[in-house]
Structure formats: structure tokens, C-alpha cells
Amino acid sequence: MIIDTLTVPDMPWINEYSWSSRTANAQYASSGALIVEVAQRQAGRPIVLQDDMLTRATVNALVAHAEATPGEFDITLGDGRSFTVMWDFNAGPISAEPLQNETDPDNTSLLMGVTLRFMTI
Incomplete structure (x- = not known):
């Protein structure tokens, strides 16, 4: 899997099927009739990748990338699909926990529990 210029181990896309490209706005008219507007979303699909374990070096490289890259870039998943994305700074772009409490890692x-959060542009 490639995140911009970084090659990282393949990670499963955990929220692939929890998003719809359609959005709807429903409201009632003064007559009581329901008015529903449906539209196609242009961007903003969340992509959350998660892995059980990555090395500290890999996570540090990803954190550095998130800090240095506020705009768009490309990711290519292990199955070859590519997306133009940006880090999801609202949800927190990266989270991870140490496997062991080391004094000097x-x-x-x-x-462990490494989670990467993107949104399509």
C-alpha cells in the first residue's frame, strides 16, 4: 500500500461499506407534505484504515507526513484502487497505542491499534 510517497503494509479499510454517495435533506412543507431532496456527494468519503501492529518508525513517518501535508495526496490500497485524499484532521488523522510500556522505545x-483517517477530495 502506498500513502503518497510512503510504502506501508497493507491495511484493511474498516469503514468501506458504511458510507453512501447519496445524501438527502427532508423537511415538511407548510401543507404538511414531505419534501425530499436527494443529491450526489462530490467528495468527503471517509477512508479509515486500521492495522493491529506497525513499527514505531512507520507510525512516526506517517505522523510526520500528516503534519507536513495539510492538502491532498494520493493513496493506493493493496488491491490497486487509488484515491485522492487528505488527512481527516477533524477526526484526528492517526492514532496508535504502544504494545508495551517501554521507558526508551x-x-x-x-x-498496536494503528488507525489512519482520510477523506476523499
């Missing part, structure tokens, strides 16, 4: 230390 190094780049080979493992982080």
Missing part, C-alpha cells in the same frame, strides 16, 4: 518498537 526505539524505531523497532511495535504500536
Whole structure:
């Protein structure tokens, strides 16, 4: 899987089927009739990738990328699908927890529950 210029292990897309490209706005007219407007969303699909464990070096590289890249970039998933995205700064772009409570972790230390959050542009 490639995130902009970073190659990382393939990660499952955990919210792939929890989004619709359609949006609707429903309200009642003064007569009591229901008025529904349906539209096609142009962008903003959330992409949340999650992995059990990644090295601290990999997570640090992703955090550095999120801090340095406020705009759009491309990601290519393990199955070859590509998306133009940006980090989802509203939800927090990256989260992870240390596997062990180490006093002096190094780049080979493992982080668990690594979650990457993007939105399509």
C-alpha cells in the first residue's frame, strides 16, 4: 500500500461499506407534505484504515507526513484502487497505542491499534 510517497503494509479499510454517495435533506412543507431532496456527494468519503501492529518508525513517518501535508495526496490500497485524499484532521488523522510500556522505545518498537483517517477530495 502506498500513502503518497510512503510504502506501508497493507491495511484493511474498516469503514468501506458504511458510507453512501447519496445524501438527502427532508423537511415538511407548510401543507404538511414531505419534501425530499436527494443529491450526489462530490467528495468527503471517509477512508479509515486500521492495522493491529506497525513499527514505531512507520507510525512516526506517517505522523510526520500528516503534519507536513495539510492538502491532498494520493493513496493506493493493496488491491490497486487509488484515491485522492487528505488527512481527516477533524477526526484526528492517526492514532496508535504502544504494545508495551517501554521507558526508551526505539524505531523497532511495535504500536498496536494503528488507525489512519482520510477523506476523499
